[in-house]
Amino acid sequence: SGCCYLFQFARTVSARLGLNLPGRTPRMSQRWDILVAAGCAGACVCFYALRRMLELAHENESLKEEIAMIREKRRDELQASRHWAAQINKLVEETQGCQPEVSHTSSTLTPERILSSAISTSSSSTWSLKPFRNRPSVIKRQLTQSVKLVEAAAQTVIIGVCGMSCSGKSTVTKAVRQKVAQLDRQFVPVICLDDSYGEWMHADASDASPTNFQPDGRSYTWKSWDHPRCVDWKKLVTNLQKTIDMFAGICKYVIIEGFMLLEHPDILDRLDYVLSIQISKDVAWQRRLDRVLKFKCGAIDAAGQEDYEFLATYAAVKHHDDIQVASSQLVEQAGASSIYPPRHVPGARTNSDLSIGPNGQSIREFDWLYLYFEEVIWREAQVVMEHVRQVQQQGLMKLDVIDGDQPLTVVQEATLQLMQTGDF
DSSP states (O other), X not given: OHXXXXXXXXXXXXXXXXXXXXXXXXXXXXXXXXXXXXXHHHHHHHHHHHHHHHHHHHHHHHHHHHHHHHHHHHHHHHHHHHHHHHHXXXXXXXXXXXXXXXXXXXXXXOHHHHHHHHHHHGGGOSSOOGXXXXXXXXXXXXXXXXHHHHHHHHTOEEEEEEOXXXXXXXXXXXXXXXXXXXXXXXXXXXXXXXXXXXXXXXXXXXXXXXXXXXXXXXXXXXXXXXXXXXXXXXXXXXXHHHHHHHHTTTOSEEEEEETTGGGOHHHHTXXXXXXXXXXXXXXXXXXXXXHHHHHHTTOOOTTSOOOOOOHHHXXXXXXXXXXXXXXXXXXXXXXXXXXXXXXXXXXXXXXXXTTSOGGGOOXXXXXHHHHHIIIIIHHHHHHXXXXXXXXXXXXXXXXXXXXXXXOHHHHHHHHHHXXXXXXX
């Protein structure tokens, strides 16, 4: 019926505009009417599509506003729960001070007992409950709700996964997320320290880089990417706290992973459990080299990053010649066959042939990377491992160490075993 109406409308328009000129055959007029009808139909379709696009844009804005309102409501609930938790503690202290028979056991310390004792003794309290003495059900309901919120938030475990580059942090994080999704059908938020590198780290390497390091007896300097000064700690702490506030009491775990997690007290204070993955020097170097060779062939790493392994990333151009000379000497002294081992030889710690360069390149073109590994990466790794030992010895928190020299599948299984035994 719509086509008939459009056809009739087209004929009417043609007649009104005088488009049925003398000399045109009926067939020509009919074709003209069909073209006009098709044009009208196209215009209607375009109008409907434009209208629908505007409706979808409006729905998208409404959805964004709704999400923002939910997040704001969640923040308000958490703030309210903290406020009421503080008041509960105050009421408990006042109640015990006036009525010693009230104990801290769960069987006697109930909202009803707290409420009845607090109302009777609130004359000296800075937070008086007497105006609500005739509405005990309101206060009881609020106390009960607040206790539940605080208890739920306390059940969310903040896990720190730390370890040097190529130790298997992403593998462990992935294993935890998959296991929780399988067993509890829950989402596990993850924060990556690498996403909080300071803006100054994205500038070209130069003598003005704030993380420059000059090895003893060397004329060149490295731009270190493994020093605590690389991280915008304020940004990282803010992101972690926002994530905790948003998901506390909702998600079972919140994970933050990175090499230098234990280097800042504000991060350390927020962690409930630390899983440290430690690897030996040979394994660390060969895994790093293996990843670089895969980068050069177009691969991306576990975090989704593309190739960034260029000498210009780690040193100013004017130092490149000195670095090339020093790195060649270091590799010759150590033995090129041990630095770049073929596959399946006794010293090989990966399943890749590290003696062959990618795309026809000589493997010795990566001598500079071995020098950077020796003078910067492994040096900082030893500092971090010492901090892990100190935290473990002092018993500041629950901390487990996993041997990262094992195959990544074994590391995954060890992580899942810790989850099953309830260690975190």
